[in-house]
Ligand SMILES: NC(=O)c1ccc[n+]([C@@H]2O[C@H](COP(=O)([O-])OP(=O)(O)OC[C@H]3O[C@@H](n4cnc5c(N)ncnc54)[C@H](O)[C@@H]3O)[C@@H](O)[C@H]2O)c1
Ligand SMILES: N[C@@H](CCC(=O)N[C@@H](CSCO)C(=O)NCC(=O)O)C(=O)O
């Protein structure tokens with residue numbers, strides 16, 4: 001292939017500093033080294049976590065960097081020793097790696113992988129602790145080991161899932177983060193049983209995927225909570241059966257829910273990233289068994305609290321990353337489920353723009369009508 005082994009200059013959206021509009025730059029992308037894969041990104045969506053890091057509140061945020069972690073593309077070239085993918089394969093980059101060999105992967109207890117995390121947390125590749133992105137010699141850092149707001153990116157081989165080439169990349173890019181996170185929070189982390197009463201705080205993409213997962217798990221009631229009442233109509237299509245807007249109640253929201261459910265819900269999910277809501281989500285759970293799962297990402301310095309009595313009396317507090325899915329083995333399975341129409345994906349896409357319009361896409365994220373905005377990376 002003509003570009004193999006060469007530096008590729010392509011367009012990427014660079015975050016030079018927190019909150020400053022991203023700028024489309026000509027970026028040099030170095031060839032993949034041993035154990036690395038260079039991917040031509042065709043479609044990338046925006047997730048709330050990109051906005052979080054861009055805001056400067058992420059303790060791991062490094063600038064300048066190329067954000068983005070919910071995407072799909074085609075392998076352009078591979079470095080030495082890479083056996084799991086080859087040029088031409090259709091892939092989804094995975095911010096949560098899966099090496100299959102580390103203490104985490106072998107434990108059978110978690111989807112977290114330790115192999116490349118120390119590098120991806122500081123914006124570099126593992127082999128030489130350097131970035132593959134630069135602009136005229138100036139280093140641009142990676143983000144979450146994915147950096148998908150670029151026409152080309154370099155990822156570790158343990159951070160890329162090979163998928164069915166029949167899958168439309170402009171849709172299945174969503175299976176890189178938000179949708180699996182919500183579904184997996186229900187199926188893998190909480191393990192919701194048929195007949196359960198579920199509360200979902202925050203009805204963005206992640207919260208709606210929780211509702212979808214809870215419906216498929218046979219939940220009897222799915223209570224959606226959001227401060228934006230406009231979210232409620234859409235939420236019905238994802239399985240939400242009842243709605244509560246906390247702004248319309250004087251009592252604390254946990255009390256409202258406890259009163260409505262004969263003592264509390266079986267499972268609750270916080271899909272916002274607000275630590276006061278995390279407390280409410282725990283405290284609306286039923287005494288003796290209610291389990292609350294934290295999905296939302298809260299800013300540096302934020303802490304959760306509750307009376308320990310809440311846990312002494314049987315409530316359980318948990319969290320989830322990527323919905324507990326093992327990325328390289330299960331993302332292809334999720335793609336197949338989508339192709340068999342067993343899970344929704346298209347329904348979460350409310351907007352389509354181009355990489356050049358990325359700042360508009362971030363503006364849209366903060367408007368109530370936007371779930372996922374998919375960007376094509378055509379120049
Ligand atoms: N743990 C993970 O692996 C993982 C993966 C993806 C996203 N996330 C996190 O999940 C969260 C949700 O992501 P998203 O993309 O769905 O975001 P989003 O912004 O689309 O949705 C958040 C929703 O919460 C609502 N909301 C805000 N404040 C509220 C409050 N006080 N009470 C009730 N509702 C409130 C908003 O109106 C919105 O509908 C973010 O924090 C994101 O960073 C975590
Ligand atoms: N750097 C952040 C971490 C934020 C975080 O928790 N990220 C989630 C994925 S969010 C995707 O939208 C995650 O997978 N966490 C596990 C991990 O990062 O290994 C912070 O420090 O706040």
Ligand SMILES: [Zn+2]
Pocket residue numbers: 047048049050069070177178
């Ligand atoms: Zn995300």
Ligand SMILES: [Zn+2]
Pocket residue numbers: 097098099100101102103104105106112113114115
């Ligand atoms: Zn591992």
